Amino acid sequence: MTVIPNSMQARDIAFHIHPQTNMRLHQSEGPLILTKGDGVYVYDDAGNKYIEGMAGLWCASLGFSNRRLADVAYEQMKMLPYGHTFYSRGHPPSVDLAEKLIGLAPVPMSKVMFQCSGSEANDTAIKTIWYYFNAIGKPEKKKIIGRERGYHGTTAAAVSLSGQPHMHAKFDLPFAQFKHTSNPHYYRLHEDGESEEDFATRMAANLEQLILDEGPETCAAFFAEPVQGGGGALTPPATYFEKIQAVLKKYDILFVADEVICGFGRTGNYWGSQTYDLKPDMLTCAKALSASYMPISAFMMKDEIFEAIATQSDDVGSFGHGYTYSAHPVATAVALETLTIYEEMDLVGRVQSVSPQFLERLEALKAHPLIGDARGVGLLAGMEIMRDKATREAFDPAMKVGERVQNVALEHGMITRAMGDRLALCPPLIITSSEIDEIFDKLTAALDTVNDQLTREG
Numbered sequence: 001m002t003v004i005p006n007s008m009q010a011r012d013i014a015f016h017i018h019p020q021t022n023m024r025l026h027q028s029e030g031p032l033i034l035t036k037g038d039g040v041y042v043y044d045d046a047g048n049k050y051i052e053g054m055a056g057l058w059c060a061s062l063g064f065s066n067r068r069l070a071d072v073a074y075e076q077m078k079m080l081p082y083g084h085t086f087y088s089r090g091h092p093p094s095v096d097l098a099e100k101l102i103g104l105a106p107v108p109m110s111k112v113m114f115q116c117s118g119s120e121a122n123d124t125a126i127k128t129i130w131y132y133f134n135a136i137g138k139p140e141k142k143k144i145i146g147r148e149r150g151y152h153g154t155t156a157a158a159v160s161l162s163g164q165p166h167m168h169a170k171f172d173l174p175f176a177q178f179k180h181t182s183n184p185h186y187y188r189l190h191e192d193g194e195s196e197e198d199f200a201t202r203m204a205a206n207l208e209q210l211i212l213d214e215g216p217e218t219c220a221a222f223f224a225e226p227v228q229g230g231g232g233a234l235t236p237p238a239t240y241f242e243k244i245q246a247v248l249k250k251y252d253i254l255f256v257a258d259e260v261i262c263g264f265g266r267t268g269n270y271w272g273s274q275t276y277d278l279k280p281d282m283l284t285c286a287k288a289l290s291a292s293y294m295p296i297s298a299f300m301m302k303d304e305i306f307e308a309i310a311t312q313s314d315d316v317g318s319f320g321h322g323y324t325y326s327a328h329p330v331a332t333a334v335a336l337e338t339l340t341i342y343e344e345m346d347l348v349g350r351v352q353s354v355s356p357q358f359l360e361r362l363e364a365l366k367a368h369p370l371i372g373d374a375r376g377v378g379l380l381a382g383m384e385i386m387r388d389k390a391t392r393e394a395f396d397p398a399m400k401v402g403e404r405v406q407n408v409a410l411e412h413g414m415i416t417r418a419m420g421d422r423l424a425l426c427p428p429l430i431i432t433s434s435e436i437d438e439i440f441d442k443l444t445a446a447l448d449t450v451n452d453q454l455t456r457e458g
Protein backbone atom coordinates (compact mmCIF):
# COMPACT_ATOMS: atom_id res chain seq x y z
CA MET A 1 0.00 0.00 0.00
CA THR A 2 1.26 3.52 -0.80
CA VAL A 3 0.96 5.69 2.27
CA ILE A 4 0.23 9.32 1.39
CA PRO A 5 2.17 11.83 3.56
CA ASN A 6 0.03 13.47 6.26
CA SER A 7 -2.92 11.18 5.48
CA MET A 8 -4.87 9.53 8.28
CA GLN A 9 -2.88 6.37 7.52
CA ALA A 10 0.47 8.18 7.77
CA ARG A 11 -0.47 9.83 11.08
CA ASP A 12 -1.68 6.52 12.46
CA ILE A 13 1.62 4.87 11.55
CA ALA A 14 3.48 7.77 13.11
CA PHE A 15 1.75 7.75 16.49
CA HIS A 16 -0.45 4.74 17.20
CA ILE A 17 0.39 1.21 18.38
CA HIS A 18 -2.33 -1.31 17.45
CA PRO A 19 -3.18 -4.36 19.56
CA GLN A 20 -2.67 -7.84 18.07
CA THR A 21 -0.76 -6.34 15.14
CA ASN A 22 2.64 -6.93 13.55
CA MET A 23 4.08 -3.48 14.20
CA ARG A 24 6.63 -3.59 11.37
CA LEU A 25 4.09 -4.82 8.85
CA HIS A 26 1.76 -2.06 9.99
CA GLN A 27 4.40 0.52 9.14
CA SER A 28 4.47 -0.65 5.52
CA GLU A 29 0.81 -1.66 5.07
CA GLY A 30 -0.94 1.02 7.14
CA PRO A 31 -4.35 0.79 8.82
CA LEU A 32 -7.88 0.35 7.52
CA ILE A 33 -9.63 3.41 8.94
CA LEU A 34 -13.40 3.08 9.41
CA THR A 35 -15.35 6.29 9.62
CA LYS A 36 -19.01 5.32 9.93
CA GLY A 37 -21.47 2.48 10.29
CA ASP A 38 -25.02 1.83 9.17
CA GLY A 39 -26.90 -1.34 10.10
CA VAL A 40 -24.59 -4.28 9.39
CA TYR A 41 -22.33 -2.17 7.14
CA VAL A 42 -19.24 -0.10 7.89
CA TYR A 43 -17.48 2.43 5.65
CA ASP A 44 -13.82 3.34 5.38
CA ASP A 45 -12.32 6.80 4.92
CA ALA A 46 -12.25 6.32 1.13
CA GLY A 47 -16.01 5.62 1.13
CA ASN A 48 -15.72 1.86 0.56
CA LYS A 49 -18.59 -0.14 2.04
CA TYR A 50 -18.11 -3.46 3.88
CA ILE A 51 -20.63 -5.92 5.23
CA GLU A 52 -19.41 -6.73 8.76
CA GLY A 53 -19.33 -10.51 8.87
CA MET A 54 -17.59 -10.41 12.27
CA ALA A 55 -19.65 -7.74 14.08
CA GLY A 56 -16.30 -6.05 14.78
CA LEU A 57 -14.64 -8.35 17.31
CA TRP A 58 -17.64 -10.74 17.68
CA CYS A 59 -19.49 -8.02 19.52
CA ALA A 60 -21.58 -5.39 17.68
CA SER A 61 -24.80 -7.37 18.06
CA LEU A 62 -27.12 -4.51 17.09
CA GLY A 63 -25.03 -3.27 14.21
CA PHE A 64 -23.58 0.18 13.84
CA SER A 65 -26.36 2.75 13.89
CA ASN A 66 -28.67 2.12 16.83
CA ARG A 67 -30.00 5.54 17.72
CA ARG A 68 -31.65 4.49 20.97
CA LEU A 69 -28.31 3.48 22.48
CA ALA A 70 -26.76 6.78 21.43
CA ASP A 71 -29.66 8.70 22.97
CA VAL A 72 -29.49 6.80 26.26
CA ALA A 73 -25.74 7.48 26.50
CA TYR A 74 -26.32 11.18 25.86
CA GLU A 75 -29.10 11.43 28.47
CA GLN A 76 -27.01 9.59 31.08
CA MET A 77 -24.01 11.83 30.35
CA LYS A 78 -26.18 14.86 31.01
CA MET A 79 -27.65 13.35 34.21
CA LEU A 80 -24.60 11.74 35.86
CA PRO A 81 -21.65 11.21 33.52
CA TYR A 82 -19.48 9.53 36.11
CA GLY A 83 -20.00 7.83 39.42
CA HIS A 84 -17.89 5.11 40.99
CA THR A 85 -18.98 2.02 42.88
CA PHE A 86 -16.14 1.75 45.44
CA TYR A 87 -16.94 2.00 49.17
CA SER A 88 -20.64 1.13 48.79
CA ARG A 89 -21.37 3.98 46.35
CA GLY A 90 -23.76 3.42 43.47
CA HIS A 91 -26.17 4.91 40.95
CA PRO A 92 -29.49 3.77 39.44
CA PRO A 93 -28.29 2.15 36.18
CA SER A 94 -25.79 -0.08 38.02
CA VAL A 95 -28.48 -1.29 40.43
CA ASP A 96 -30.96 -1.89 37.61
CA LEU A 97 -28.42 -3.71 35.43
CA ALA A 98 -27.20 -5.94 38.27
CA GLU A 99 -30.77 -6.98 39.11
CA LYS A 100 -31.59 -7.55 35.45
CA LEU A 101 -28.53 -9.74 34.79
CA ILE A 102 -29.10 -11.90 37.83
CA GLY A 103 -32.66 -12.44 36.56
CA LEU A 104 -31.34 -13.47 33.14
CA ALA A 105 -28.56 -15.83 34.32
CA PRO A 106 -28.71 -19.36 32.86
CA VAL A 107 -28.37 -20.96 36.30
CA PRO A 108 -29.12 -19.41 39.69
CA MET A 109 -26.53 -16.72 40.35
CA SER A 110 -26.48 -14.42 43.33
CA LYS A 111 -24.30 -11.40 42.61
CA VAL A 112 -22.60 -9.57 39.76
CA MET A 113 -19.49 -7.36 39.55
CA PHE A 114 -18.86 -5.04 36.63
CA GLN A 115 -15.65 -4.33 34.73
CA CYS A 116 -14.80 -2.72 31.39
CA SER A 117 -13.64 -5.69 29.30
CA GLY A 118 -13.81 -9.44 28.94
CA SER A 119 -10.19 -9.70 30.09
CA GLU A 120 -10.97 -7.83 33.29
CA ALA A 121 -14.05 -9.97 33.92
CA ASN A 122 -11.94 -13.14 33.66
CA ASP A 123 -9.17 -11.56 35.72
CA THR A 124 -11.71 -10.70 38.39
CA ALA A 125 -13.06 -14.25 38.27
CA ILE A 126 -9.54 -15.68 38.71
CA LYS A 127 -8.77 -13.43 41.67
CA THR A 128 -12.13 -14.19 43.23
CA ILE A 129 -11.49 -17.93 42.90
CA TRP A 130 -8.17 -17.57 44.75
CA TYR A 131 -9.87 -15.40 47.37
CA TYR A 132 -12.69 -17.94 47.69
CA PHE A 133 -10.48 -20.96 48.30
CA ASN A 134 -8.61 -19.02 50.97
CA ALA A 135 -11.97 -18.12 52.49
CA ILE A 136 -13.10 -21.75 52.76
CA GLY A 137 -9.79 -22.96 54.18
CA LYS A 138 -8.36 -24.62 51.06
CA PRO A 139 -5.43 -22.33 50.33
CA GLU A 140 -3.63 -25.02 48.31
CA LYS A 141 -6.45 -25.12 45.72
CA LYS A 142 -5.17 -22.45 43.33
CA LYS A 143 -4.40 -23.85 39.88
CA ILE A 144 -6.55 -22.60 37.04
CA ILE A 145 -7.15 -24.78 33.99
CA GLY A 146 -7.84 -23.42 30.51
CA ARG A 147 -7.66 -25.08 27.10
CA GLU A 148 -5.18 -25.00 24.28
CA ARG A 149 -6.46 -22.41 21.77
CA GLY A 150 -8.79 -20.94 24.42
CA TYR A 151 -9.11 -17.13 24.33
CA HIS A 152 -9.97 -15.36 27.57
CA GLY A 153 -8.28 -11.99 27.11
CA THR A 154 -4.93 -10.27 27.40
CA THR A 155 -4.45 -9.04 30.97
CA ALA A 156 -1.60 -10.95 32.60
CA ALA A 157 -3.87 -13.52 34.29
CA ALA A 158 -6.50 -13.79 31.53
CA VAL A 159 -3.84 -14.38 28.90
CA SER A 160 -2.17 -16.97 31.14
CA LEU A 161 -5.51 -18.76 31.14
CA SER A 162 -5.72 -18.46 27.34
CA GLY A 163 -4.11 -21.19 25.27
CA GLN A 164 -2.60 -18.90 22.65
CA PRO A 165 1.18 -19.41 22.36
CA HIS A 166 1.69 -16.26 20.28
CA MET A 167 0.19 -14.23 23.13
CA HIS A 168 2.57 -15.78 25.66
CA ALA A 169 5.72 -15.58 23.55
CA LYS A 170 8.29 -13.10 24.87
CA PHE A 171 5.90 -11.83 27.57
CA ASP A 172 7.27 -14.39 30.07
CA LEU A 173 3.77 -15.86 30.37
CA PRO A 174 1.77 -17.91 31.27
CA PHE A 175 2.09 -17.69 35.04
CA ALA A 176 2.93 -21.02 36.65
CA GLN A 177 -0.49 -21.57 38.29
CA PHE A 178 -2.16 -21.84 34.87
CA LYS A 179 -2.46 -25.22 33.11
CA HIS A 180 -3.94 -26.08 29.73
CA THR A 181 -5.83 -29.16 28.68
CA SER A 182 -6.46 -30.44 25.16
CA ASN A 183 -8.28 -28.39 22.62
CA PRO A 184 -11.44 -30.21 21.51
CA HIS A 185 -10.96 -29.47 17.82
CA TYR A 186 -12.66 -32.60 16.54
CA TYR A 187 -12.11 -32.13 12.81
CA ARG A 188 -8.34 -31.66 13.03
CA LEU A 189 -7.51 -33.82 16.03
CA HIS A 190 -9.74 -36.90 15.82
CA GLU A 191 -8.18 -40.20 14.95
CA ASP A 192 -9.40 -42.10 11.89
CA GLY A 193 -12.73 -43.71 12.71
CA GLU A 194 -13.07 -41.90 16.05
CA SER A 195 -16.62 -40.59 16.58
CA GLU A 196 -17.32 -37.19 18.14
CA GLU A 197 -18.51 -38.98 21.27
CA ASP A 198 -15.35 -41.08 21.53
CA PHE A 199 -13.22 -38.01 20.89
CA ALA A 200 -15.09 -36.18 23.70
CA THR A 201 -14.41 -39.14 26.03
CA ARG A 202 -10.70 -38.85 25.17
CA MET A 203 -10.76 -35.08 25.82
CA ALA A 204 -12.38 -35.64 29.23
CA ALA A 205 -9.79 -38.34 30.02
CA ASN A 206 -7.02 -35.89 29.11
CA LEU A 207 -8.50 -33.33 31.50
CA GLU A 208 -8.76 -35.94 34.25
CA GLN A 209 -5.14 -36.98 33.69
CA LEU A 210 -3.98 -33.37 33.92
CA ILE A 211 -5.87 -32.95 37.20
CA LEU A 212 -4.38 -36.17 38.59
CA ASP A 213 -0.88 -35.17 37.49
CA GLU A 214 -1.21 -31.76 39.13
CA GLY A 215 -2.99 -33.09 42.22
CA PRO A 216 -6.76 -32.54 42.46
CA GLU A 217 -6.33 -30.77 45.81
CA THR A 218 -4.37 -28.03 43.99
CA CYS A 219 -6.82 -27.51 41.09
CA ALA A 220 -9.28 -24.69 41.69
CA ALA A 221 -11.19 -23.95 38.49
CA PHE A 222 -11.67 -24.71 34.83
CA PHE A 223 -12.66 -22.01 32.33
CA ALA A 224 -14.25 -22.65 28.94
CA GLU A 225 -15.97 -20.70 26.21
CA PRO A 226 -19.13 -22.61 25.15
CA VAL A 227 -17.95 -22.06 21.55
CA GLN A 228 -14.25 -21.16 21.26
CA GLY A 229 -13.99 -17.82 19.46
CA GLY A 230 -10.42 -16.57 19.08
CA GLY A 231 -9.22 -20.18 18.90
CA GLY A 232 -11.00 -20.53 15.58
CA ALA A 233 -14.79 -20.41 16.08
CA LEU A 234 -14.83 -24.02 17.23
CA THR A 235 -18.09 -25.63 18.33
CA PRO A 236 -17.71 -28.39 20.94
CA PRO A 237 -18.02 -32.01 19.80
CA ALA A 238 -21.11 -33.97 20.86
CA THR A 239 -21.15 -34.93 24.58
CA TYR A 240 -17.97 -32.93 25.29
CA PHE A 241 -19.30 -30.64 28.01
CA GLU A 242 -21.34 -33.37 29.67
CA LYS A 243 -18.15 -35.42 30.11
CA ILE A 244 -15.98 -32.45 31.08
CA GLN A 245 -18.47 -31.32 33.73
CA ALA A 246 -18.54 -34.83 35.24
CA VAL A 247 -14.75 -34.71 35.68
CA LEU A 248 -14.92 -31.25 37.29
CA LYS A 249 -17.60 -32.41 39.71
CA LYS A 250 -15.61 -35.51 40.64
CA TYR A 251 -12.62 -33.42 41.73
CA ASP A 252 -14.53 -30.48 43.22
CA ILE A 253 -13.28 -28.00 40.63
CA LEU A 254 -15.22 -24.82 39.88
CA PHE A 255 -16.51 -24.31 36.35
CA VAL A 256 -16.45 -20.82 34.87
CA ALA A 257 -18.35 -20.26 31.62
CA ASP A 258 -16.72 -17.52 29.57
CA GLU A 259 -19.78 -16.17 27.77
CA VAL A 260 -17.97 -13.12 26.41
CA ILE A 261 -18.81 -14.11 22.82
CA CYS A 262 -21.64 -16.61 23.30
CA GLY A 263 -23.78 -14.60 25.72
CA PHE A 264 -26.85 -12.69 24.50
CA GLY A 265 -28.27 -14.82 21.71
CA ARG A 266 -25.21 -15.65 19.64
CA THR A 267 -25.70 -19.43 19.73
CA GLY A 268 -29.49 -19.35 19.30
CA ASN A 269 -30.27 -19.30 23.03
CA TYR A 270 -29.79 -16.43 25.42
CA TRP A 271 -26.58 -18.04 26.72
CA GLY A 272 -24.16 -20.54 25.24
CA SER A 273 -24.54 -22.35 28.59
CA GLN A 274 -28.14 -23.11 27.62
CA THR A 275 -27.18 -24.36 24.16
CA TYR A 276 -24.67 -26.84 25.64
CA ASP A 277 -26.33 -27.52 28.99
CA LEU A 278 -23.56 -26.01 31.10
CA LYS A 279 -24.00 -25.56 34.84
CA PRO A 280 -21.31 -23.00 35.67
CA ASP A 281 -20.43 -21.81 39.17
CA MET A 282 -19.40 -18.46 37.73
CA LEU A 283 -20.02 -16.71 34.44
CA THR A 284 -18.30 -13.86 32.62
CA CYS A 285 -19.82 -11.80 29.81
CA ALA A 286 -19.08 -8.60 27.88
CA LYS A 287 -19.31 -7.58 24.18
CA ALA A 288 -23.03 -7.93 23.33
CA LEU A 289 -23.92 -6.94 26.91
CA SER A 290 -23.90 -3.36 25.63
CA ALA A 291 -24.01 -4.28 21.92
CA SER A 292 -20.44 -2.92 22.30
CA TYR A 293 -21.63 0.68 22.22
CA MET A 294 -19.84 1.13 25.57
CA PRO A 295 -17.04 -0.92 27.16
CA ILE A 296 -18.56 -3.02 29.93
CA SER A 297 -18.29 -6.59 31.21
CA ALA A 298 -19.85 -8.56 34.03
CA PHE A 299 -18.84 -11.41 36.29
CA MET A 300 -21.52 -13.40 38.11
CA MET A 301 -21.14 -15.93 40.91
CA LYS A 302 -23.26 -18.43 42.79
CA ASP A 303 -24.49 -17.58 46.25
CA GLU A 304 -22.29 -20.00 48.19
CA ILE A 305 -19.23 -18.36 46.66
CA PHE A 306 -20.53 -14.90 47.44
CA GLU A 307 -21.30 -15.84 51.05
CA ALA A 308 -17.79 -17.16 51.63
CA ILE A 309 -16.03 -14.15 50.12
CA ALA A 310 -18.37 -11.71 51.85
CA THR A 311 -17.43 -13.09 55.25
CA GLN A 312 -13.75 -12.99 54.36
CA SER A 313 -14.04 -9.38 53.15
CA ASP A 314 -15.43 -8.58 56.59
CA ASP A 315 -12.39 -10.21 58.20
CA VAL A 316 -9.93 -8.43 55.89
CA GLY A 317 -11.76 -5.10 56.01
CA SER A 318 -12.87 -4.96 52.37
CA PHE A 319 -12.90 -6.90 49.10
CA GLY A 320 -9.77 -5.22 47.78
CA HIS A 321 -10.57 -5.23 44.10
CA GLY A 322 -12.25 -2.95 41.55
CA TYR A 323 -11.75 -0.45 38.76
CA THR A 324 -12.34 3.29 38.54
CA TYR A 325 -14.81 2.55 35.75
CA SER A 326 -16.50 -0.53 37.32
CA ALA A 327 -20.23 -0.11 36.61
CA HIS A 328 -19.65 3.22 34.85
CA PRO A 329 -23.05 4.96 34.73
CA VAL A 330 -23.04 5.56 30.97
CA ALA A 331 -21.93 2.00 30.23
CA THR A 332 -24.50 0.46 32.59
CA ALA A 333 -27.27 2.69 31.19
CA VAL A 334 -26.39 1.65 27.63
CA ALA A 335 -26.21 -2.04 28.64
CA LEU A 336 -29.60 -1.79 30.29
CA GLU A 337 -31.12 -0.27 27.16
CA THR A 338 -29.43 -2.99 25.07
CA LEU A 339 -31.11 -5.70 27.15
CA THR A 340 -34.45 -3.90 26.79
CA ILE A 341 -34.00 -3.80 23.01
CA TYR A 342 -33.18 -7.54 23.03
CA GLU A 343 -36.47 -8.19 24.82
CA GLU A 344 -38.47 -6.02 22.46
CA MET A 345 -36.98 -7.53 19.31
CA ASP A 346 -37.25 -11.10 20.70
CA LEU A 347 -33.52 -11.54 20.21
CA VAL A 348 -33.45 -15.31 20.64
CA GLY A 349 -36.46 -15.80 18.34
CA ARG A 350 -34.80 -13.60 15.74
CA VAL A 351 -31.54 -15.51 15.80
CA GLN A 352 -33.44 -18.78 15.62
CA SER A 353 -35.39 -17.54 12.60
CA VAL A 354 -32.34 -16.62 10.48
CA SER A 355 -29.90 -19.24 11.77
CA PRO A 356 -31.17 -22.13 9.58
CA GLN A 357 -30.38 -20.14 6.42
CA PHE A 358 -26.98 -19.11 7.82
CA LEU A 359 -26.13 -22.72 8.68
CA GLU A 360 -27.41 -24.05 5.33
CA ARG A 361 -25.19 -21.66 3.42
CA LEU A 362 -22.32 -22.64 5.71
CA GLU A 363 -22.91 -26.34 5.07
CA ALA A 364 -22.92 -25.71 1.32
CA LEU A 365 -19.40 -24.28 1.59
CA LYS A 366 -18.11 -27.76 2.43
CA ALA A 367 -18.38 -28.47 -1.30
CA HIS A 368 -15.79 -25.77 -2.02
CA PRO A 369 -12.36 -27.21 -2.88
CA LEU A 370 -10.67 -25.13 -0.17
CA ILE A 371 -13.07 -25.86 2.69
CA GLY A 372 -12.38 -29.07 4.58
CA ASP A 373 -14.87 -28.52 7.35
CA ALA A 374 -17.55 -26.00 8.30
CA ARG A 375 -19.51 -25.99 11.53
CA GLY A 376 -21.63 -23.44 13.30
CA VAL A 377 -24.42 -22.72 15.73
CA GLY A 378 -26.85 -19.81 15.88
CA LEU A 379 -25.07 -17.00 14.05
CA LEU A 380 -21.52 -18.18 14.67
CA ALA A 381 -19.48 -20.23 12.22
CA GLY A 382 -15.99 -21.60 11.72
CA MET A 383 -14.47 -23.05 8.54
CA GLU A 384 -11.24 -24.96 8.04
CA ILE A 385 -9.21 -24.29 4.91
CA MET A 386 -7.39 -27.44 3.76
CA ARG A 387 -4.96 -28.34 1.01
CA ASP A 388 -6.39 -31.88 0.76
CA LYS A 389 -9.75 -32.60 2.30
CA ALA A 390 -9.57 -36.37 1.84
CA THR A 391 -6.37 -36.73 3.87
CA ARG A 392 -6.97 -33.70 6.10
CA GLU A 393 -3.71 -32.19 4.93
CA ALA A 394 -3.28 -28.52 5.82
CA PHE A 395 -1.50 -25.84 3.81
CA ASP A 396 1.95 -24.77 4.93
CA PRO A 397 1.16 -22.02 7.50
CA ALA A 398 3.79 -19.81 5.80
CA MET A 399 1.46 -19.59 2.77
CA LYS A 400 -1.06 -17.74 4.96
CA VAL A 401 -3.98 -19.00 2.89
CA GLY A 402 -6.54 -17.96 5.51
CA GLU A 403 -5.19 -14.43 5.54
CA ARG A 404 -5.30 -14.33 1.74
CA VAL A 405 -8.99 -15.25 1.75
CA GLN A 406 -9.63 -12.64 4.44
CA ASN A 407 -7.88 -9.96 2.39
CA VAL A 408 -9.59 -10.84 -0.88
CA ALA A 409 -12.96 -10.88 0.93
CA LEU A 410 -12.18 -7.36 2.14
CA GLU A 411 -11.55 -6.30 -1.45
CA HIS A 412 -14.97 -7.78 -2.26
CA GLY A 413 -16.51 -5.63 0.53
CA MET A 414 -16.89 -8.30 3.21
CA ILE A 415 -15.23 -8.64 6.61
CA THR A 416 -14.36 -12.14 7.81
CA ARG A 417 -11.55 -13.18 10.14
CA ALA A 418 -8.77 -15.66 9.57
CA MET A 419 -7.19 -17.39 12.55
CA GLY A 420 -4.46 -19.33 10.83
CA ASP A 421 -6.33 -21.34 8.23
CA ARG A 422 -9.63 -21.13 10.06
CA LEU A 423 -12.16 -18.56 8.94
CA ALA A 424 -14.92 -17.23 11.17
CA LEU A 425 -18.27 -15.56 10.66
CA CYS A 426 -20.09 -13.83 13.50
CA PRO A 427 -22.36 -11.14 11.99
CA PRO A 428 -24.50 -8.65 13.92
CA LEU A 429 -27.62 -10.38 15.28
CA ILE A 430 -29.86 -7.93 13.39
CA ILE A 431 -28.71 -9.42 10.08
CA THR A 432 -31.42 -10.09 7.49
CA SER A 433 -31.84 -12.98 5.10
CA SER A 434 -30.56 -11.04 2.07
CA GLU A 435 -27.55 -9.81 4.06
CA ILE A 436 -26.71 -13.41 5.02
CA ASP A 437 -26.74 -14.26 1.32
CA GLU A 438 -24.49 -11.29 0.60
CA ILE A 439 -21.94 -12.49 3.17
CA PHE A 440 -21.82 -16.00 1.77
CA ASP A 441 -21.81 -14.85 -1.87
CA LYS A 442 -18.84 -12.59 -1.19
CA LEU A 443 -17.02 -15.22 0.84
CA THR A 444 -17.52 -17.79 -1.92
CA ALA A 445 -16.18 -15.32 -4.47
CA ALA A 446 -13.11 -14.71 -2.30
CA LEU A 447 -12.52 -18.45 -1.89
CA ASP A 448 -12.84 -18.92 -5.66
CA THR A 449 -10.31 -16.15 -6.31
CA VAL A 450 -7.77 -17.59 -3.88
CA ASN A 451 -8.35 -21.12 -5.17
CA ASP A 452 -7.65 -19.90 -8.74
CA GLN A 453 -4.50 -18.12 -7.56
CA LEU A 454 -3.25 -21.21 -5.73
CA THR A 455 -3.95 -23.39 -8.76
CA ARG A 456 -2.00 -20.98 -11.00
CA GLU A 457 0.85 -20.94 -8.48
CA GLY A 458 0.83 -24.76 -8.54
Ligand SMILES: Cc1ncc(COP(=O)(O)O)c(C=O)c1O
Binding pocket: 057, 116, 117, 118, 119, 120, 122, 151, 152, 153, 154, 225, 229, 230, 258, 259, 260, 261, 286
Ligand atom coordinates in the same frame (compact mmCIF):
# COMPACT_ATOMS: atom_id res chain seq x y z
C1 LIG B 1 -14.29 -15.58 24.94
C2 LIG B 1 -13.55 -14.31 25.24
N1 LIG B 1 -13.22 -14.02 26.51
C3 LIG B 1 -12.58 -12.89 26.82
C4 LIG B 1 -12.21 -11.99 25.84
C5 LIG B 1 -11.47 -10.74 26.22
O1 LIG B 1 -12.30 -9.66 26.08
P1 LIG B 1 -11.67 -8.17 25.93
O2 LIG B 1 -10.99 -8.11 24.62
O3 LIG B 1 -12.89 -7.29 26.04
O4 LIG B 1 -10.75 -7.98 27.07
C6 LIG B 1 -12.54 -12.24 24.52
C7 LIG B 1 -12.18 -11.29 23.47
O5 LIG B 1 -12.40 -11.50 22.30
C8 LIG B 1 -13.22 -13.44 24.20
O6 LIG B 1 -13.53 -13.74 22.95
